[in-house]
Amino acid sequence: MDTLLMELFTSLKGGLNCILKTTKRVLNRRINNSCNLGGINIGDFNAHSDVWCSCGTNNEAGNSLQRFMLDTPESCLLPPKDFPTRINYSNGSYTTIDLAFASPSLGNSHTIYTVNEPTLFSDHNSFVIQWKQQDQDSEPSSPRFSIQKANWSEFDEALKSMEIDKMLMLAEEVDQKIEIFQGKLLEAAEKTIPKNKHNLKGQKSTPWWNEDCEEAKKRNEEEKTRV
Template sequence: MTLNLKILSWNARSLVKVNKDLLVQFCLENQIDIFCIQETFLKPFIKTQFHGYRVIRQDRTDRDKGGIIIGVRNHIRFNQQWVNLSQGRAKIIGCIMFIDRQKKINIFNIYNPDGSENNLRETFEQMMHSVPSRELIIAVGDFNAHSESWCTCGRSNNAGRDIEDFLMNNNDLCLLTPKDLPTHLNHNTGQYSTIDLVFSSPHIAPTTKVTSLRNTILYSDHLPVMNELNGCNNIQANNIAHKFKLKKTDWKTFLTALENVHIEEQLKDVSSSEKKIKIFQTALMDVVDKVVPKISTHKLNHKFTKWWNETCTKAKHDLKDAKSNYERFPTFHGYV
């Protein structure tokens, strides 16, 4: 099947309390498959759940603020991806999504807190080294990187030059962020810049659309960035996730069905070990699907927050109006 994958990237400037609930509400309402958040401000002692999502966290313990997180819808199969950074202040976490039994997509969330950082090239190189060749990559995050390559801001910094240098010398990753895409609002000037970036493998770049979202319930000085991957084939993510009832399985029927497959005859003329494994897996799963009963767990519906009322709805609309007015007339009164 073909799946349209939605990945949200956002510097939240805190996921403590209300902001976390608004994030979950937004993701469920807009059917976000994966969210990558920077500056969560979460600490190891803060235990929190994200309804409908399983999360990977990297909290900052040496100082306030910071922290990154990846949330993946419950029905999507994934593993955590580890990247060990030897130097620099940048933080990175990743997950591996399974497209089918052989193909994967590696998704990375990166936060670079300092634009004067000059180790971003090493960060990208170590990320690439952690991924086997031919596997797909999507990397998102807040890089605090200025460059004329993606923003007509009239300036560049070390982070921007590091990324430019890496892209010029590497053909396995390309920049997807459209030039001058507004992602960060400077409250002093009321002007937007482009420092939240998206990268991907060249194979999926033509089918990936990157946009920033202005009128949302999510508020910080960064705009959420939506990444829509269209035409991702055979990804193992369905509206219904199955669990097997092993205690109610008739194992005699299961063994009989396995014997009727005659797997030896199917493998007799196959020389490749990989093909043999694939044939065996397919035959085994066919028997499992026919014999082993399942529990169907439907895609989770959105649970509305209990405390949300008409006052909250009005405040949300007032916030959108205030943001819009400030963008047009960046005055101190509008900022307050």
């Protein structure tokens, strides 16, 4: 697997936002080129957030990272919550400000642990990330929906017969509604849209994603970089 390692550091106020925008552009270019490319971002972000640390407060860097995580599904946080990376020797408390992000293909098969070594003369704990080697040749390629051969009239009829509106009204949480809607779309697609076997290994097939969606996503990313 071709993997990009990025170590991030900034001492300038507002510099983290600039770095995160650049990181997002790099990730998007690599994701668009191949779904098997991996990316790892590691750094002392000095970012406080209740998402990854029970510190009771969020700072500007933490809020920036939270927005980055929401806007960038191509990158997932590796350390678990309250992962101790920095110790405050005055009171013995720990915080999580050294973080690591990776593409989902890497984030799903890792172990992470700290190395508390006093001889390093630092108030930061080093941490080690290990990935399980995957046998690419043994991975079966998943079939992909062939949109060009879809029978859209049968697809519409299949959706209507499922009475999705009634099911969505019964669901109380937004996440439940989304899960129901996506599940029914896939169910209808399985019945009415044929598949081919030319999908890239590990790439999840969805019937609603096509070239128009890809182009719209690229335009959206370009607009964000101008803000």
